Amino acid sequence: MTTPNPEEGQRAFELDRAHVFHSWSAQDKITPMPVAGGRNAVFWDYEGNEYLDFNSQMVNVNLGHQHPTLVKSIQDQAAKLSTIAPGFANDTRSEAARLITSVAPEGLNHVFFTNGGAEAVENAVKMARIHTGRDKVMAAYRSYHGATATAITLTGEPRRFNNRHTDSGVVHFMGPYTYQSPFWSESEEQECERALAHLEQLIILEGSHTIAAVIMEPVVGGMGVIVPPKGYLKGLKEICDRYGILFIADEVMVGFGRCGTWFTFDNFDVTPDIITFAKGSNSGYVPLGGVVMSDAIYETFAEKVFPGGLTYSGHPLACAPVVATFEVFEEEKILDRVNDLADRVIRPRLEAMREKHAIVGDVRGLGMFWAIELVKNKQTREPLVPYNAQGDDAKPMNEFAAACKKAGLWPFVGMNRTHVAPPLTIPEEDLIRGLDIIDEALEGLATYAE
The missing domain is CATH 3.40.640.10 (Type I PLP-dependent aspartate aminotransferase-like (Major domain))
Incomplete structure (x- = not known):
């Protein structure tokens, strides 16, 4: 990680807001975080805050940030x-x-x-x-x-x-x-x-x-x-x-x-x-x-x-x-490590979350690509938030995302799901730490279960 430089980060933010038009966004309702750098499964801002990239940006940084x-x-x-x-x-x-x-x-x-x-x-x-x-x-x-x-x-x-x-x-x-x-x-x-x-x-x-x-x-x-x-x-x-x-x-x-x-x-x-x-x-x-x-x-x-x-x-x-x-x-035997981590770490951990949390209805995936589907009720399978939820309807998922970011993980949140899609090169200890953060953030949504 580089030395924190809040002034440079503020300048990057101000220039962005003055001149950059962002995709899929209402321009006055977004606050893009200036990113200073990244390495493998982690990126950081100009304040020195680090985030585990559990989205691989847009599920594309398969070999991590700045692979030499x-x-x-x-x-x-x-x-x-x-x-x-x-x-x-x-x-x-x-x-x-x-x-x-x-x-x-x-x-x-x-x-x-x-x-x-x-x-x-x-x-x-x-x-x-x-x-x-x-x-x-x-x-x-x-x-x-x-x-x-x-x-x-x-x-x-x-x-x-x-x-x-x-x-x-x-x-x-x-x-x-x-x-x-x-x-x-x-x-x-x-x-x-x-x-x-x-x-x-x-x-x-x-x-x-x-x-x-x-x-x-x-x-x-x-x-x-x-x-x-x-x-x-x-x-x-x-x-x-x-x-x-x-x-x-x-x-x-x-x-x-x-x-x-x-x-x-x-x-x-x-x-x-x-x-x-x-x-x-x-x-x-x-x-x-x-x-x-x-x-x-x-x-x-x-x-x-x-x-x-x-x-x-x-x-x-x-x-x-x-x-x-x-x-x-x-x-680096990427395919072998992806399947090993999927079978030995991700699948059992997500299945444990399904048993532990009343709001986790389903977990599914392959390799380094998984979804945790959140529901109000496991019997009816009613989604935690409606299809294409907007505004207050999306509050539970917004709370989940905020809790993850506060703990140092950048999540992939879509409708009533969070996805697990880190770089294929993620160190095992970082993968476990990220799953721990998701587990704790899910605990904070317990009151939404019916």
């Missing part, structure tokens, strides 16, 4: 070649693409690089529509796919409400959610069967010949770390294949080790036709996203021009930390 290997890769690339247009071949870009496809399923051998996840989704949908000659794309209500035109229309969660839906080809469906089942299921098996029946029925009613793709997060991210029931994703792909529909796996949030495998769909015995990625591919050190496509889709554009492109597609400074990420994963 990633930082050096950017420095070395800048000294060699800072930028080059996407129309040229570049060794760093090519190696990044090779490494990404090396952990993708067989038959997905090409990468189109973008500047982030939303652009990856936009281009994946464009590829699917041109490849199939169809227009409609189906997406789950509990989802987030980005804030650009098609991506926000595909998004199911409340951030889409006040956006103009410019893509008329989007159709939403109900995905599986065993704990709060929209299908009145009483078991995971029922949830899988009924959710797949609902999806297929909707495909038939919409006209299967009009549907280009189904896009889904293999584990739903911001809307609750919803792990699909066993067999669901495999069944979804079988339905897609039956009707000539492509399956787009949106791995933007959950890819690159977040759920204990390179890609999260690897946990579910399914092979998508298209993969979108971003965040964890280089831990957000330089903006990057991309699309991995099947060979069949690649062949569609062998003689036909792909109508899309980006000035910074495959930017060398962004691709360098992708290459370095693969080095770190191997040297």
Whole structure:
């Protein structure tokens, strides 16, 4: 940690308030905290206050803050070649693409690089529509796919409400959610069967010949770390294949080790036709996203021009930390440590919290990505706060977040859930300390239980 410098922090805050426009915010109702620095799973402000980053910023700093290997890769690339247009071949870009496809399923051998996840989704949908000659794309209500035109229309969660839906080809469906089942299921098996029946029925009613793709997060991210029931994703792909529909796996949030495998769909015995990625591919050190496509889709554009492109597609400074990420994963055995900590520390500790606290209804997750769902009553499963709670309705979750921050943890709070999503490199002692803080903060909400 650097020496506290409140004056510098105040200047950063004043300049922010004078000139910076923040996303997803009413500008006069926010107080952004100036951040002075970070290291691995911790960041700190100019006052000297440290916070455990249990959100990995936006679930993207998978290898932690200021990882020396990633930082050096950017420095070395800048000294060699800072930028080059996407129309040229570049060794760093090519190696990044090779490494990404090396952990993708067989038959997905090409990468189109973008500047982030939303652009990856936009281009994946464009590829699917041109490849199939169809227009409609189906997406789950509990989802987030980005804030650009098609991506926000595909998004199911409340951030889409006040956006103009410019893509008329989007159709939403109900995905599986065993704990709060929209299908009145009483078991995971029922949830899988009924959710797949609902999806297929909707495909038939919409006209299967009009549907280009189904896009889904293999584990739903911001809307609750919803792990699909066993067999669901495999069944979804079988339905897609039956009707000539492509399956787009949106791995933007959950890819690159977040759920204990390179890609999260690897946990579910399914092979998508298209993969979108971003965040964890280089831990957000330089903006990057991309699309991995099947060979069949690649062949569609062998003689036909792909109508899309980006000035910074495959930017060398962004691709360098992708290459370095693969080095770190191997040297530090990242996937092994993620699964070890999940099985040995996170799962048993969260399950103990479920037994201990009357307001903890469900805990679920994979790898280093978990949710604690808070309820008023464990029998009725009524959420602690309403869907898309605002103002006073959100008071319990605001109190929880404030208690966590006061104790030195920056939490991920969404609706009636808190998520556990620290960097994959978090030291075990910091992970335990963070879980202790969450446990204590939950104790402070005991009066809200019915």
